[in-house]
Amino acid sequence: MSVPLLTAIVRKPSGTFNEVEMVATNQKEQGTAAIPIVPVDTRTVRGVCSHDCPDSCVWDVTVTNERATALRGAPDHPITRGGLCAKVSHFLERVYHADRVLYPLKRVGPKGHGRFERISWEQALSEVAARLQRVIAAKGPEAVLPYSFAGSQGLLQYSSLDRRFASYVGTSGLVRSLCGDTASAGLSATQGDAKGIDPLDLRYSKFIVLWGTNTMANNLHLWPTIRDAKSAGAKIVVIDPIKTRTADAADWHIRPLPGTDGALALGMMHVIVREGLHDRAYIEAYTVGFEQLQERLADFPPERVATITGLSVDEIELFARAYATTQPACIRLMIGLEHHENGAMMFRNIACLPALTGAWRLRGGGLTRSTFSYLGEMLNFDKLLRPDLGRQQSRTLNMAKLGDVLTSTTLEPGVDALLVYNCNPAVTVPNASQVRVGLEREDLLTVVLDQFVTDTCKYADYVFPAATEIEQLDLVPSWGFLNIALNRPAIKPLGECVSNTEFFRRLAKAMNLTEPALFATDEELVRDALDVDHPWMADVTFETLSQDGWRRVGMPDGWLPFATGGFATASGKLEFLSPSLAEQGFDPLPAFTAPIESPAGDPVLYARYPLTLVTTKSMHFLNSCYSNMERHRRSEGPCVLEISTEDAKARGISNGDQVLVFNDRGKVEVIAKLSEKVGPGLVTMPFAWPARGPQNSGVANELTNDTLSDWGGGASFHDTLVQVKRMSHRDEETNI
Ligand SMILES: Nc1nc2c(c(=O)[nH]1)N[C@H]1C(S)=C(S)[C@@H](COP(=O)(O)OP(=O)(O)OC[C@H]3O[C@@H](n4cnc5c(=O)[nH]c(N)nc54)[C@H](O)[C@@H]3O)O[C@H]1N2
Ligand SMILES: Nc1nc2c(c(=O)[nH]1)N[C@H]1C(S)=C(S)[C@@H](COP(=O)(O)OP(=O)(O)OC[C@H]3O[C@@H](n4cnc5c(=O)[nH]c(N)nc54)[C@H](O)[C@@H]3O)O[C@H]1N2
Ligand SMILES: [Mo]
Numbered sequence: 001m002s003v004p005l006l007t008a009i010v011r012k013p014s015g016t017f018n019e020v021e022m023v024a025t026n027q028k029e030q031g032t033a034a035i036p037i038v039p040v041d042t043r044t045v046r047g048v049c050s051h052d053c054p055d056s057c058v059w060d061v062t063v064t065n066e067r068a069t070a071l072r073g074a075p076d077h078p079i080t081r082g083g084l085c086a087k088v089s090h091f092l093e094r095v096y097h098a099d100r101v102l103y104p105l106k107r108v109g110p111k112g113h114g115r116f117e118r119i120s121w122e123q124a125l126s127e128v129a130a131r132l133q134r135v136i137a138a139k140g141p142e143a144v145l146p147y148s149f150a151g152s153q154g155l156l157q158y159s160s161l162d163r164r165f166a167s168y169v170g171t172s173g174l175v176r177s178l179c180g181d182t183a184s185a186g187l188s189a190t191q192g193d194a195k196g197i198d199p200l201d202l203r204y205s206k207f208i209v210l211w212g213t214n215t216m217a218n219n220l221h222l223w224p225t226i227r228d229a230k231s232a233g234a235k236i237v238v239i240d241p242i243k244t245r246t247a248d249a250a251d252w253h254i255r256p257l258p259g260t261d262g263a264l265a266l267g268m269m270h271v272i273v274r275e276g277l278h279d280r281a282y283i284e285a286y287t288v289g290f291e292q293l294q295e296r297l298a299d300f301p302p303e304r305v306a307t308i309t310g311l312s313v314d315e316i317e318l319f320a321r322a323y324a325t326t327q328p329a330c331i332r333l334m335i336g337l338e339h340h341e342n343g344a345m346m347f348r349n350i351a352c353l354p355a356l357t358g359a360w361r362l363r364g365g366g367l368t369r370s371t372f373s374y375l376g377e378m379l380n381f382d383k384l385l386r387p388d389l390g391r392q393q394s395r396t397l398n399m400a401k402l403g404d405v406l407t408s409t410t411l412e413p414g415v416d417a418l419l420v421y422n423c424n425p426a427v428t429v430p431n432a433s434q435v436r437v438g439l440e441r442e443d444l445l446t447v448v449l450d451q452f453v454t455d456t457c458k459y460a461d462y463v464f465p466a467a468t469e470i471e472q473l474d475l476v477p478s479w480g481f482l483n484i485a486l487n488r489p490a491i492k493p494l495g496e497c498v499s500n501t502e503f504f505r506r507l508a509k510a511m512n513l514t515e516p517a518l519f520a521t522d523e524e525l526v527r528d529a530l531d532v533d534h535p536w537m538a539d540v541t542f543e544t545l546s547q548d549g550w551r552r553v554g555m556p557d558g559w560l561p562f563a564t565g566g567f568a569t570a571s572g573k574l575e576f577l578s579p580s581l582a583e584q585g586f587d588p589l590p591a592f593t594a595p596i597e598s599p600a601g602d603p604v605l606y607a608r609y610p611l612t613l614v615t616t617k618s619m620h621f622l623n624s625c626y627s628n629m630e631r632h633r634r635s636e637g638p639c640v641l642e643i644s645t646e647d648a649k650a651r652g653i654s655n656g657d658q659v660l661v662f663n664d665r666g667k668v669e670v671i672a673k674l675s676e677k678v679g680p681g682l683v684t685m686p687f688a689w690p691a692r693g694p695q696n697s698g699v700a701n702e703l704t705n706d707t708l709s710d711w712g713g714g715a716s717f718h719d720t721l722v723q724v725k726r727m728s729h730r731d732e733e734t735n736i
Pocket of ligand 3: 052178179180335
């Protein structure tokens with residue numbers, strides 16, 4: 001037996017290599033004198049989580065004899081506070097999972113079946129390069145579409161050499177619209193940009209509105225700040241059609257019908273102005289269009305808003321008064337609201353509220369969303385992405401319309417090669433049934449770089465093995481807090497895995513490209529991104545980040561973004577009336593339109609499909625990451641459709657029944673759970689479960705709406721009407 005027993009692992013300062021600690025084991029207890037003493041080389045390497053999550057937790061990886069043996073939240077990082085979420089606490093299981101893709105794979109079965117053989121990097125690259133060159137020669141470089149999102153939101157792995165490669169080759173560009181664009185566009189239409197207060201300043205708030213966000217599940221590390229505010233007397237309001245964990249923990253849960261919050265904001269403004277609770281001085285000094293706004297508000301008395309939102313007149317009035325009179329009041333926004341056709345307008349309307357009440361004047365007042373609206377301005381994207389390498393002006397395609405793009409008969413040139421990384425579109429993109437039809441095209445070259453054989457990989461001609469965060473260098477700006485962290489690789493990539501940057505270096509070489517910018521090293525890329533002279537970045541350099549792994553950007557303590565105006569609009573004021581929206585042909589005033597796919601928007605469709613489906617994120621998955629892991633699936637419990645008792649009864653559905661959820665786009669079989677989380681007319685299921693079987697069945701996005709939002713280009717996932725029926729034995733046998 002040569003196993004080291006009871007060896008003490010001694011923590012070393014991060015980054016000290018080659019120190020060997022020899023520890024004698026307690027030989028007596030082992031009852032043998034001949035137990036070998038094995039040298040244990042242990043080090044701790046500081047890194048950061050790069051999942052697509054606002055928290056960006058900093059972690060310490062213990063590496064023992066070149067294997068990562070522990071991963072813990074950094075105790076000295078003010079956001080992580082030593083605690084990781086239910087997903088990332090098991091990160092090392094993901095790294096060392098038996099299903100990791102460790103070598104290049106080539107498809108041997110039909111598309112969708114996921115049968116592959118292992119091939120060498122050399123063969124894989126030369127075949128892929130040759131096919132790409134054939135596509136380019138036949139149809140031009142725009143027939144190639146690199147398709148990626150935020151699987152890693154580390155700057156290098158999210159966007160660096162891949163973007164340089166795309167510009168240089170002249171591939172089609174991608175509008176990365178699955179998350180955030182609609183919200184930013186809506187806020188910007190009112191404020192000029194999407195800036196808000198430092199989320200940590202919520203601790204100064206007395207009235208916190210968590211509007212369309214499930215903080216406790218999706219933004220866990222903000223919760224202690226909210227809890228502190230609550231202990232100090234703040235009232236916590238959640239606005240969400242679904243009774244989430246966060247709603248359960250709040251003082252007040254307001255449940256409008258999905259997609260109607262724009263009307264709620266207008267109704268609040270109506271009440272605030274009618275009762276004289278607005279801040280006349282703030283409005284006078286820092287806004288434009290108040291008179292026109294007042295005329296518009298006449299159309300939104302609480303009685304009408306009650307009809308639209310399904311709330312009572314009383315609740316609308318009480319909420320409007322409480323919001324306007326309990327200062328400082330802050331609205332916390334994230335993503336839930338933007339996944340609607342009228343999403344941008346919702347954000348625009350909500351952005352009017354803190355200006356109307358002057359909430360921006362006080363610390364802890366205003367609104368807060370993505371801190372990337374600050375950090376994005378402080379990083380050198382021109383130097384990192386090098387758009388100047390572009391030799392031609394290429395078209396851009398919207399990622400939310402992937403189904404259309406791949407099946408279009410009119411797109412010129414059609415997309416004949418898809419390079420997917422950081423993304424799992426067979427599961428995460430709306431109208432996934434159409435995406436699947438596109439991915440099944442025999443003439444389409446699909447190449448995927450991922451850590452696992454995802455549902456998207458199953459349609460790939462070639463799968464390349466991707467490194468995980470502890471195997472690669474990166475720079476991770478948080479979008480939930482004002483921190484930037486450096487991720488140092490803790491271990492060498494497993495098997496033949498590579499970072500996204502290395503993949504694009506190899507691909508460029510295989511395609512005989514020689515432009516030096518395509519071959520920059522990872523450290524050069526980090527330095528490119530940090531090459532800025534913004535005063536808030538003075539202390540954020542490669543060297544300072546190398547010391548303890550992270551830095552907070554130098555936003556001055558007590559920073560109030562709009563206390564005295566300073567909006568980034570053309571007028572320099574908050575625009576209740578927006579000339580630029582008018583120019584683009586939109587309503588220049590805050591407005592409300594029912595989404596087309598909603599009870600009010602399309603009564604005919606609604607008669608056939610009378611339930612609205614909201615597809616949510618899961619506590620133990622990060623989008624579709626971890627959904628392949630047994631432990632995480634067990635923690636989630638079975639994938640269920642939650643339905644109100646009333647709607648279940650009307651359909652003869654009992655708890656645990658197998659049901660079919662369907663509309664004209666697709667169908668999904670799932671177990672029904674009678675639940676108070678949803679009211680009548682609403683059903684919900686998680687969006688990120690993997691498919692069962694080759695036909696992508698079980699993927700919630702088979703049902704969802706890929707109409708683009710009013711402006712901002714995002715997807716309308718939650719404007720989805722469905723019908724639900726109990727499956728009979730015959731249905732189950734014939735699989736419908
Ligand atoms: N555990 C976990 N954490 C995650 C993720 C994950 O998958 N799992 N994903 C990460 C990502 S990519 C993101 S973008 C963030 C998202 O973080 P959140 O913004 O919190 O995410 P969502 O779950 O999209 O939306 C939140 C809520 O919006 C509600 N909602 C939907 N439509 C409406 C509406 O019309 N009105 C109102 N008032 N509410 C509505 C939904 O019911 C949902 O509860 O979370 C990140 N964190
Ligand atoms: N119905 C519905 N659909 C939704 C949403 C919803 O609320 N409802 N939410 C939307 C939102 S907010 C988002 S952000 C999107 C997310 O959609 P996606 O970006 O597609 O998210 P994931 O499913 O997590 O896929 C990320 C993939 O990247 C891989 N990956 C992780 N790190 C790396 C890396 O370093 N290199 C490479 N090559 N791969 C890596 C992971 O293994 C995973 O397969 O989904 C959207 N889809
Ligand atoms: Mo997202």
